[in-house]
Amino acid sequence: MNAPTELSHLVPEIRPREVPEVLLRALQDRFGGNFSTALAVREQHGRDESSFEAPPPAAVVFAQDTQDVSDAVRLAAQYEVPVIAFGVGSSLEGHVLAVQGGISIDVNRMNKILSIDAQDLTVTVQPGVTRKQLNEEIKHTGLFFPIDPGADASIGGMAATRASGTNAVRYGTMRENVLGLQVVTASGDLIRTGTRARKSSAGYDLTRLFVGSEGTLGVITEVTLRLYPLPEAIAAAVCSFPSIEAAVRTVIEIIQLGVPIARVELLDKHTVRMVNAHSRLNLREEPMLLMEFHGSPAGVKEQSEQVQQLVADHGGNAFEWATTPEERTRFWAARHNVYFAAIQSRPGCRSISTDTCVPISRLADCLLDSVKEADDSQLPYFLVGHVGDGNFHFGYLLDPDKPQERVTAEQLNHKLVNRALSMGGTCSGEHGVGLHKMDFLVTEAGAGAIDMMRTIKRALDPKNIMNPGKIFRM
Amino acid sequence: MNAPTELSHLVPEIRPREVPEVLLRALQDRFGGNFSTALAVREQHGRDESSFEAPPPAAVVFAQDTQDVSDAVRLAAQYEVPVIAFGVGSSLEGHVLAVQGGISIDVNRMNKILSIDAQDLTVTVQPGVTRKQLNEEIKHTGLFFPIDPGADASIGGMAATRASGTNAVRYGTMRENVLGLQVVTASGDLIRTGTRARKSSAGYDLTRLFVGSEGTLGVITEVTLRLYPLPEAIAAAVCSFPSIEAAVRTVIEIIQLGVPIARVELLDKHTVRMVNAHSRLNLREEPMLLMEFHGSPAGVKEQSEQVQQLVADHGGNAFEWATTPEERTRFWAARHNVYFAAIQSRPGCRSISTDTCVPISRLADCLLDSVKEADDSQLPYFLVGHVGDGNFHFGYLLDPDKPQERVTAEQLNHKLVNRALSMGGTCSGEHGVGLHKMDFLVTEAGAGAIDMMRTIKRALDPKNIMNPGKIFRM
Numbered sequence: 001m002n003a004p005t006e007l008s009h010l011v012p013e014i015r016p017r018e019v020p021e022v023l024l025r026a027l028q029d030r031f032g033g034n035f036s037t038a039l040a041v042r043e044q045h046g047r048d049e050s051s052f053e054a055p056p057p058a059a060v061v062f063a064q065d066t067q068d069v070s071d072a073v074r075l076a077a078q079y080e081v082p083v084i085a086f087g088v089g090s091s092l093e094g095h096v097l098a099v100q101g102g103i104s105i106d107v108n109r110m111n112k113i114l115s116i117d118a119q120d121l122t123v124t125v126q127p128g129v130t131r132k133q134l135n136e137e138i139k140h141t142g143l144f145f146p147i148d149p150g151a152d153a154s155i156g157g158m159a160a161t162r163a164s165g166t167n168a169v170r171y172g173t174m175r176e177n178v179l180g181l182q183v184v185t186a187s188g189d190l191i192r193t194g195t196r197a198r199k200s201s202a203g204y205d206l207t208r209l210f211v212g213s214e215g216t217l218g219v220i221t222e223v224t225l226r227l228y229p230l231p232e233a234i235a236a237a238v239c240s241f242p243s244i245e246a247a248v249r250t251v252i253e254i255i256q257l258g259v260p261i262a263r264v265e266l267l268d269k270h271t272v273r274m275v276n277a278h279s280r281l282n283l284r285e286e287p288m289l290l291m292e293f294h295g296s297p298a299g300v301k302e303q304s305e306q307v308q309q310l311v312a313d314h315g316g317n318a319f320e321w322a323t324t325p326e327e328r329t330r331f332w333a334a335r336h337n338v339y340f341a342a343i344q345s346r347p348g349c350r351s352i353s354t355d356t357c358v359p360i361s362r363l364a365d366c367l368l369d370s371v372k373e374a375d376d377s378q379l380p381y382f383l384v385g386h387v388g389d390g391n392f393h394f395g396y397l398l399d400p401d402k403p404q405e406r407v408t409a410e411q412l413n414h415k416l417v418n419r420a421l422s423m424g425g426t427c428s429g430e431h432g433v434g435l436h437k438m439d440f441l442v443t444e445a446g447a448g449a450i451d452m453m454r455t456i457k458r459a460l461d462p463k464n465i466m467n468p469g470k471i472f473r474m
Numbered sequence: 475m476n477a478p479t480e481l482s483h484l485v486p487e488i489r490p491r492e493v494p495e496v497l498l499r500a501l502q503d504r505f506g507g508n509f510s511t512a513l514a515v516r517e518q519h520g521r522d523e524s525s526f527e528a529p530p531p532a533a534v535v536f537a538q539d540t541q542d543v544s545d546a547v548r549l550a551a552q553y554e555v556p557v558i559a560f561g562v563g564s565s566l567e568g569h570v571l572a573v574q575g576g577i578s579i580d581v582n583r584m585n586k587i588l589s590i591d592a593q594d595l596t597v598t599v600q601p602g603v604t605r606k607q608l609n610e611e612i613k614h615t616g617l618f619f620p621i622d623p624g625a626d627a628s629i630g631g632m633a634a635t636r637a638s639g640t641n642a643v644r645y646g647t648m649r650e651n652v653l654g655l656q657v658v659t660a661s662g663d664l665i666r667t668g669t670r671a672r673k674s675s676a677g678y679d680l681t682r683l684f685v686g687s688e689g690t691l692g693v694i695t696e697v698t699l700r701l702y703p704l705p706e707a708i709a710a711a712v713c714s715f716p717s718i719e720a721a722v723r724t725v726i727e728i729i730q731l732g733v734p735i736a737r738v739e740l741l742d743k744h745t746v747r748m749v750n751a752h753s754r755l756n757l758r759e760e761p762m763l764l765m766e767f768h769g770s771p772a773g774v775k776e777q778s779e780q781v782q783q784l785v786a787d788h789g790g791n792a793f794e795w796a797t798t799p800e801e802r803t804r805f806w807a808a809r810h811n812v813y814f815a816a817i818q819s820r821p822g823c824r825s826i827s828t829d830t831c832v833p834i835s836r837l838a839d840c841l842l843d844s845v846k847e848a849d850d851s852q853l854p855y856f857l858v859g860h861v862g863d864g865n866f867h868f869g870y871l872l873d874p875d876k877p878q879e880r881v882t883a884e885q886l887n888h889k890l891v892n893r894a895l896s897m898g899g900t901c902s903g904e905h906g907v908g909l910h911k912m913d914f915l916v917t918e919a920g921a922g923a924i925d926m927m928r929t930i931k932r933a934l935d936p937k938n939i940m941n942p943g944k945i946f947r948m
C-alpha cells in the first residue's frame with residue numbers, strides 16, 4: 001500500500017446499478033406514504049458525517065416494523081437492487097452512501113423499546129432507538145446502557161458498526177453488550193441470533209458476525225442489550241498535564257494497575273481550545289484527561305486517590321472535580337460535542353477522522369509521532385482519545401475547496417494507520433471500515449482473512465445487495 | 475422436538491468415510507515418528523469425557539507447529555478426509571469423536587507461550603497450552619488468565635468450544651477474552667484474525683466466528699488472550715443455605731445489585747457430600763455457595779459485607795472464610811473436582827452433563843423444577859452452577875449397563891432444556907453443542923439460523939472435512 005498522493009485514490013468507487021421502474025412502483029404500492037423518491041429525502045439519506053459524496057439512493061422506504069423491512073428487502077432482492085439501512089446518518093466512514101445505488105431503508109420509526117427486563121439487566125429495542133432515548137426510557141429502572149459514541153446514534157447503527165465510546169474501557173463495546181439480534185437476511189427472511197442468557201456456547205456466534213458487519217449481511221431489526229446498575233457513586237474530574245506524553249503515561253499506568261476506571265479521555269490543547277469556545281467552558285488550554293469513576297462511595301474514593309497519585313507522579317495538576325450531576329453532564333456534553341466544536345472552529349471545513357487503536361504499551365509512541373507529523377503539516381486538527389482502550393481520533397479539518405488539504409490529511413492518516421498496524425493495532429477502534437478504510441483493512445487483516453470475509457458475504461448475500469461496496473471490494 | 479423414549483435417538487450418527495491408504499502413506503512420509511496408526515493411540519484420540527462412543531480415527535498426527543497442522547489439513551483435503559483437532563480430550567459433548575472417520579491432529583506438543591506482553595495485559599500461546607500451564611508460566615508477571623473450565627483444558631479447545639467456568643461472572647468467557655487467532659483453514663491456508671488492540675471495528679469478527687465453532691471451520695494454531703492483574707486482595711468464603719431456592723435468590727440479588735463478585739458457585743447437598751468424600755473436606759451437607767471476592771482490601775471487605783447481608787436475609791449461615799491461599803486453593807480444587815468426585819461416588823458410572831443457562835430472573839424457577847424432576851427420577855445426580863451467570867450443570871450418573879437409565883437421564887435433560895429455552899435461555903452455557911445438543915440447537919436457534927450456520931460452513935469448508943458431524947447435521 002503506497003501513500004496516496006493524488007485525489008483519485010480518495011474518492012469512493014461509484015458504480016450505481018439500475019433501479020428498475022417496476023421495483024419503484026412495487027415499493028410505492030406496498031409502502032404508500034412511507035415511500036419517497038423526492039430528491040430532498042433521497043439526498044438526506046445519501047450522506048453521513050463523512051467527507052464522501054455519492055449520488056443519493058433511488059428511493060427511501062420508511063419502515064414501521066420488521067415486516068416492512070422484510071418486504072422491502074424481498075422486493076429489492078427480486079430485482080437485485082442494493083438496500084442500505086439508515087439510522088441517524090452519524091457514520092463517519094460513508095456507511096450509508098449509495099455507492100452502488102439502490103434503496104435506503106430508514107428505520108427511525110422503528111424506535112420502540114420492546115421489553116425491559118430489569119431483573120435480568122437486559123433490554124430489547126428496535127433499531128431506530130437512539131442511545132439517549134434508550135437511557136431516558138430506562139432511567140426509572142435504575143439501570144443504564146453505557147455505550148456512547150459521540151453522536152446520539154441509533155442502536156441499530158451502533159450494532160452494525162461495533163461502536164463503543166467513552167465507557168468502553170470499563171463496560172466493553174457493542175461486541176460485548178449485544179446479547180442477541182433479530183435480522184432480516186438478504187433473502188428477506190427473519191432470523192434470531194443469541195438469547196437473553198448472559199453467555200452461550202450454542203453454535204456459531206451469529207450475533208457477533210452481524211455486530212460490525214456494517215449492513216453488508218442483513219438488516220438488524222431488533223437488538224437485545226446488556227444493561228448495568230447505575231453506580232451508587234459517580235465522580236468526574238479533569239486534570240491538565242504539561243505534555244501529551246505525561247497524560248498518556250499516566251493512563252498506561254492506570255490500566256496496567258487494573259484500576260476499574262469508567263472513563264478516561266484525552267483532549268489535546270487544540271481540542272480544549274475548541275471546546276472552550278463551543279461549550280463556553282474555561283478549561284486550561286493544555287493536554288487534559290477527563291475521567292470518571294463508578295462504584296460505591298468508598299470505591300470511588302479509593303480509585304480516585306490511586307489515580308491522583310499517578311497523575312501527580314507525571315506532573316499533572318490537581319483534579320478539578322465535577323461534583324454535581326449537572327456539572328458532570330456539562331463536562332461530558334462538551335466531550336461529546338468535540339466534533340461539532342472542531343467543525344465550528346474552521347467554518348465550512350470537513351473533518352477526516354482517524355480511528356486507530358493500539359495495545360496500551362505503544363500508545364505514547366504511536367500518538368506522539370503522529371502529533372509531530374500533524375503539527376508539521378500545518379493542517380488544523382483536533383485530537384481526542386478513549387486512551388484507556390488505546391483508541392484515539394485525530395480530526396483533520398480540511399477546506400473542501402483546497403484539494404491539497406485532503407491529500408495532506410490522507411497522507412497523515414496513512415502514516416498513522418501504518419504505524420498503528422506495525423504496533424499490533426487496528427485501523428478502526430470503533431468507527432468501522434465503510435468506504436474509507438478498505439485498503440487499510442487489507443493491510444491489517446491480510447488477503448486470506450479478507451477472502452474469508454468475502455466468501456461469507458457471497459454465501460449469505462449471493463446477489464450482493466446488502467450495502468454493497470463497503471468493508472471490502474467484491 | 476419430542477422427548478426421547480428410545481435409545482436410538484441418543485446414539486450419534488456414525489458415517490465413517492473411507493481413509494485411503496495413499497493418504498496414510500503420505501502422512502507417514504511427511505510426519506514419520508509424529509504419525510501413528512496404533513490402535514491404542516487412535517483409541518485415546520477417539521474419545522472424550524462424554525458418554526458417547528464411536529470408532530477411533532484412522533490415524534493420529536502429532537503436530538509440532540503450525541506448518542504441521544497446515545500440511546496435515548492440506549493432505550486430508552486432497553483426499554476429502556475429515557480432520558479433528560485434539561487437545562486434552564476433556565470435552566463433555568463428544569467433540570473429538572471421529573463420527574465420520576478421518577485423522578486426529580493432536581496439538582498437545584504445540585504447547586509454547588509465544589509472547590507475554592505484560593504491559594498490554596495480553597499473551598499469545600499455542601493451542602496445546604493448558605490453562606494451568608498458562609497461569610504457572612505467567613505467574614511472575616503478576617497477571618493471570620481467569621477462564622477455568624473444571625478440567626485442565628487446552629487453550630485451543632477452550633477457544634473452540636467458547637468455554638468459561640467459575641470466573642466468568644466477573645471476567646467473561648472465551649468470547650470476551652480471545653483477542654485474536656491464527657487459524658489453519660479447510661484448504662490448509664493460514665489466516666490471522668484480530669489484533670492485540672483491546673477493541674476493533676475493522677471488518678467481520680472472524681475471531682468470534684472461530685471461537686465456539688468447535689473445529690468445524692478450521693484448526694486454531696495460535697491464540698492471543700487478555701490477561702488481568704492479580705487482584706491485590708482475594709477472599710473466598712462458603713456458606714450454607716436451608717434450601718437451593720434460598721441460595722439462588724441470594725445470588726440473583728447479588729447480581730442485580732451489581733456487586734462485582736468474582737466467583738459464585740452453587741453446590742447442592744448431593745454434590746457437597748461427594749466433594750467431602752473425594753476431597754476429604756468436612757463441609758456441611760446442605761446447599762452451599764462458594765464465593766470469591768477480588769479487589770483492593772477495602773473493596774473486598776465492602777463486597778463481602780454487602781453479600782453477607784444478602785446471605786443473612788435469605789437464612790444462609792455465616793461465611794466460613796478461606797483466609798490463606800492454600801485454603802482457597804483447596805476449596806477451588808474441590809469445586810473443580812466435582813465431576814471426578816461424582817464419578818467416584820458411583821463406581822463404573824458415566825455422567826450426562828446438562829449445561830443450560832438462563833436469564834438470572836428465571837434461575838430459581840428453572841432450577842427448582844428441574845431438581846424436583848431429578849429427585850423424582852431416582853437417578854443419582856450432582857448439581858453445580860456458575861449461578862452468577864445463570865448457568866448450571868446437572869450430572870446424571872448412569873450405569874452404562876442399564877440402558878433405561880440413559881433414557882431417563884436424556885428425558886430429564888430434554889425437559890430441562892425445553893424449560894430453559896422457554897425462559898429465554900440457551901441449551902449450552904459453556905460446553906458447546908458437539909454431538910449431543912444438535913436437536914436442542916435447532917429448537918433454540920430456529921431453522922433459519924441453523925441454515926445460516928450451514929451456509930457458512932459450506933462456504934468455508936466445501937468438502938466438509940473440518941470436524942464434520944458436530945453442531946448441526948449437513
